[in-house]
Amino acid sequence: MRRVVSLYLPTWPTDRIRRRLGAPLLDEPLVTVITEGSRRLIGAADHAAHTLGLRAGQTIAHAQAMVPNLHIVDAVLAEDEASLTELARWCIGYSPIVAPNPPDGIWIDIAGSSHLFGGEEKLIAHLARRLTGQGITAVACVADAPGAAWAMARYGDQSIIPPRCTVDAIASLPIAALRLPHQTLDGMHRLGIERIGQLAAMPRAPMVRRFGKDVALRLDQAFGHAFEPLDPLLPKETPLQRVSFAEPVGRLEDLAAIVQRLAQLLCGDLVRASLGVRRLDLIFERVDRQNIALRVGTAKATRDAKHLAKLFDERLQTVDPGFGIEAAILIASKVEPLSDKQIEAASLRGDGASDVDLSRLVDRLGARLGAKHVYRIAPVESRVPERSTQRIPALAPLTGLTWPEGLPRPARLLDPPEPVTATALLPDHPPAFFIWRRVRHRVTKADGPERITGEWWLSEKERASLRDYYRVENEEGARFWLFRDAPADEGGRWWLHGLFA
Template sequence: MGALQKDRRLLALWFPRLPTDRLKRHRTKTLNAPPLVVAEKVKGALRLCAVDEAASQLRLHVGQPLANARAMVPALEVVPASPHADAVLLSQMAEWCDRFTPVVALDAPDGLILDIAGAAHLFGDERALLDKIRKALKARGLNVQAAIAGSALAAHALARYRDGMIVAERAERDAVSPLPIEALQLDPVTTHAFRRAGLKTIGQVASRKRSEIVSRFGAATHARIDEALGQREMPISPRLPEPDYWTAKSFAEPVATQEVIQNALREIGAELCALMVQEGSGARRLEASFFRADGALRRIVVEAGAPVRDAAMIERLFRERLASLADPLDPGFGFDLIRLAALRVERMQVEAVPLDQAVRAAAEIDFLTDRLAARFGRERVLRIYPHETHVPEEAWVLLPAQQVYETKTQWRNIRAKVEAPRRPLRLLARPESVAIEHEPLRLQWRKAWRGLTLWEGPERIAMEWWRLEGSKIPRDYYRAEDEAGHRYWLYCELAQPAQWFMHGVFA
């Protein structure tokens, strides 16, 4: 349920009065309010770019000079255009529409395109989905028109000229042929040329030979006609990356209890895993989206170190993530839809059930790593990798444990089995200055003197002057043990005068 389909079904939304609706949404409705229009400067003259319903009933229209509009309706409220504010509202509506499908594209300046393939059945059918969206948007104070077709341009055109129309699959030609040529939204010069030639509808233009259209208006114009007729597919540009797989669960009544939310995640997680099993894939990055009844949206993301398609494991990762949120998941008046999407997937090889205890232990460690990363964050769970250098403090790097890195250098043993360690278990974050006295042999570190009983060295290490930015002075390293049995790793910088530092402590 909810997997992305190849057959496209696109729902176009058009907000014909977006600027005036934006202004009126937060106003208190009053009787005898003056008609509202929005004006912008076009070629040095102020013209109407949006009119509300009251102004439209008084025969005011978009493109009309403001002076003429004032002459017709003296009591007129005029507000300057704000394209930025309109774009912000359109983006907010796009995010709100994300509850119906994860593939939502802006159709600027006043429309949206939703790819509803595989999503309509979650709300009944395409008609139920279209009516639900229009009703909800109108309740939010927005005038909206909508249509569904198999191509973006066909849906775009029908939303503006055939509000509420749903085109059957591969029936776009019959649906758009009666529409005026303006529905193609070609440049004004091309539209005027078609009308002068007597071609006033899309069907009349489509009846002409391809060679005539291409030679006179170019291949791009003919391609646009083909797209409107459903004979050519043009991609849309979603606001967010399309998930590879997704599933969702809607609720007749909003839910708010933790138990119901966890059960829903487990249920849609099983459906998502079934989809990935069919394709031989596993998820590396998953996103759960929680849609509140009041329109608020919360997204929670978890990652896995290896491809995963076990529903119980996925539910456990999200449980860890939800438990660690600094800003807890607030259900408010309840969630009416929860969606789970696989944002990044990888192919999974078919593997036999591991019987080797070491293999099973490695898998458990990987799962533990994923749980810790979900709780504390990916950048806080690190793994040590070797680094190709002989400088002690540069011989290893810390990288996120969930990501597997291929390194040319491998860990190697530098001592025999019966030999004492040559490197300390713990290196200090920064070498600390110490003092050495030879008669008697003793060490001053952190304001305390320690008598030394064993002393071994030197081991000379030259600094990599061509790479390091810090000190490039060669070092002589020594291993020492004090009277209490504590063992230290010291070095002397071969400079004038010589300086001694504590670099590490043996276990």
């Protein structure tokens, strides 16, 4: 299913000027000026200017009378649009299908890439956070259709319209959200039509006769009843291969063969450029102009065509060819230098000097489970058990740290530790029994205590932290890692922190 982000940049012209000049400050009002005949009008106003009552279309003389300390810069519409296109190219990091929507927006089709960021909500939050960090005001909305996402981003309050809920979600929005000309909007207002739902409730034939076919088209595009194509940008100077077909194709076997052919051609280009792939985008162009994008990543740079093609095997089964696919593009959207490597001699030595290459396994698992779910555990210098490990990329280089020998630790840590009810026969002794998750365990063997104090250099609270850990075994041979968070005479509580294999 198609899922499109509409990225709305309400103050893009002034944001661009601030990023280029480094001034004025955010709390100082800034506007751009355009010339219409002999009149000088506000072209765009930043948030501070809006707060003071300035709007696009006002004369500069009126604006300066309202705000004497107003910063004024000549508008350069061509530079605004060119910079917007460059920002759209930057957004290709989120999806291969990105199209600028001048003068203040960008469209991003994330149907094939949202899973790489943990879902749609996390993707748009990550996008908005990065843009805000660069001084760019941005609002994003995800919907099934570009028109619905555009409308909600500018006139609504939802960041995500659930699939197949577009009609109900935008029915209450004003008719200005349909991207109609001002003359048409004025005519609707005179008839009392203020909301999209009111327009949609009108009989179709009278509506078309009164307002024209464009109104019906915009309404259908907003509801997702009419397909609205996006013209995607391609990254500059990026290795890619494109193939067109005399007749549309759609069988899964044909798609797999196409990917293999494109991968071989692309890897040939990468060999000549001494580059390796880290991220690969596959775009299928359907005959109805609806593009389908798939994205995969690799754990390290590679140009093995067979391996790269296999990464798309499972994802190809989700492709809906519609009435047929007429072209396919394979893009190496992220590359790294990769020089040739001699491997035969190392394998013939027989001394075990060559390392096992796990990158292909990591790539296949990442394509199936998601890159964030493939990792390894590395040690961290910390006394507190739950802080002594961290997740790192599966093929990250060794840190040189190791866990201390002679300190047995459970194979599974509970984070956070779970409270248990325990009874010890003597103070500072291991418990005779404990109850965890409503199950009573009688302790037959125990070892401890191992006292672990808090990391006092981090905070004052850590100075008072103290834990006495015990390794215990129940009647059935199951082993547990328990601790008491204070001495018995101070009323310490018992906790279960880990399970031994």
